[in-house]
Amino acid sequence: xxxxxxxxxxxxxxxxxxxxxxxxxxxxxxxxxxxxxxxxxxxxxxxxxxxxxxxxxxxxxxxxxxxxxxxxxxxxxxxxxxxxxxxxxxxxxxxxxxxxxxxxxxxxxxxxxxxxxxxxxxxxxxxxxxxxxxxxxxxxxxxxxx
Amino acid sequence: xxxxxxxxxxxxxxxxxxxxxxxxxxxxxxxxxxxxxxxxxxxxxxxxxxxxxxxxxxxxxxxxxxxxxxxxxxxxxxxxxx
Numbered sequence: 001x002x003x004x005x006x007x008x009x010x011x012x013x014x015x016x017x018x019x020x021x022x023x024x025x026x027x028x029x030x031x032x033x034x035x036x037x038x039x040x041x042x043x044x045x046x047x048x049x050x051x052x053x054x055x056x057x058x059x060x061x062x063x064x065x066x067x068x069x070x071x072x073x074x075x076x077x078x079x080x081x082x083x084x085x086x087x088x089x090x091x092x093x094x095x096x097x098x099x100x101x102x103x104x105x106x107x108x109x110x111x112x113x114x115x116x117x118x119x120x121x122x123x124x125x126x127x128x129x130x131x132x133x134x135x136x137x138x139x140x141x142x143x144x145x146x
Numbered sequence: 147x148x149x150x151x152x153x154x155x156x157x158x159x160x161x162x163x164x165x166x167x168x169x170x171x172x173x174x175x176x177x178x179x180x181x182x183x184x185x186x187x188x189x190x191x192x193x194x195x196x197x198x199x200x201x202x203x204x205x206x207x208x209x210x211x212x213x214x215x216x217x218x219x220x221x222x223x224x225x226x227x228x
Contacts, residue, residue, distance in 0.1 A: 035228055049154055051151070051153055051201070051222070053204055054201060054205075054220070057204055090228075091227075091228060111228055114227045114228045115225075115226070115227055115228035116224070116227075117206070117225060117227075118225060118227040119153070119201070119220075119222065120225055120226060120227035120228075121154035121223065121226055122226045123154070132154055132155050132226075133226045134224075135225065139228075
C-alpha cells in the first residue's frame with residue numbers, strides 16, 4: 001500500500017528505506033530519492049509552509065497516477081514542513097517495481113510533480129534577510145515530459 | 147459565504163491566513179476584483195494574476211472557473227516543493 005506522510009518531524013532515511021524494503025519479494029528494484037536543504041550561501045534556515053488537507057490530497061493523487069502508469073509494487077512519499085537547516089532532509093520518495101526502469105521513472109515523475117504541484121512554499125533566511133523561493137520555469141517545463 | 151485562504155507571500159501581503167467572505171461573485175476573477183476594490187493590501191497581493199495560482203476546494207483551478215458550490219478558495223504563488 002502506498003504511503004504519503006506530511007510532517008514537521010525529521011525522518012531517518014535509513015529506517016525508512018529499510019522498512020520500505022523489508023520482506024519485499026514482489027519487486028526486483030527499489031529506488032529512493034532524498035531531497036536535502038542546500039546551503040546557497042549563508043543560508044541560516046528555511047521555513048516550509050504548506051496547505052494542510054490539499055497537500056496530502058495532491059500527493060496522494062500523484063502517487064495514484066504513478067501506480068497506474070508504471071508497474072509499481074509500492075511507493076512512499078515523505079515531505080516535511082516547518083523549520084529546516086542546511087543539511088536537513090526535506091523529503092524522500094521511494095518506489096518499488098519488478099523492473100528498475102519503472103522504479104526510476106516513477107520516482108522522477110513523483111519528484112517533478114512534488115516540485116510544482118504539491119502546495120509547499122519555501123522561505124529562505126540568510127544574511128540578506130528573508131525571501132520566498134521563486135518557482136523555476138525549468139521545474140514547470142519538466143512536467144511536460146510526462 | 148466562502149472560506150478564502152492565503153499562503154506564502156500572498157498571506158503576508160494580505161496580513162491574514164484566512165477569512166470568511168460574503169460574495170455573489172460568479173467566478174474567481176470576479177472575487178479577485180471585489181477583493182481588490184476593498185483595500186490596498188488586496189490590490190498589492192493581486193496585482194499580477196500571472197504570478198498567482200488558485201485552488202477551489204483544494205483542487206488547482208483557473209481564474210475564470212465558476213464559484214458555484216465552492217466552499218474554499220485558496221490563493222498562493224507557484225509552488226516550490228521537493
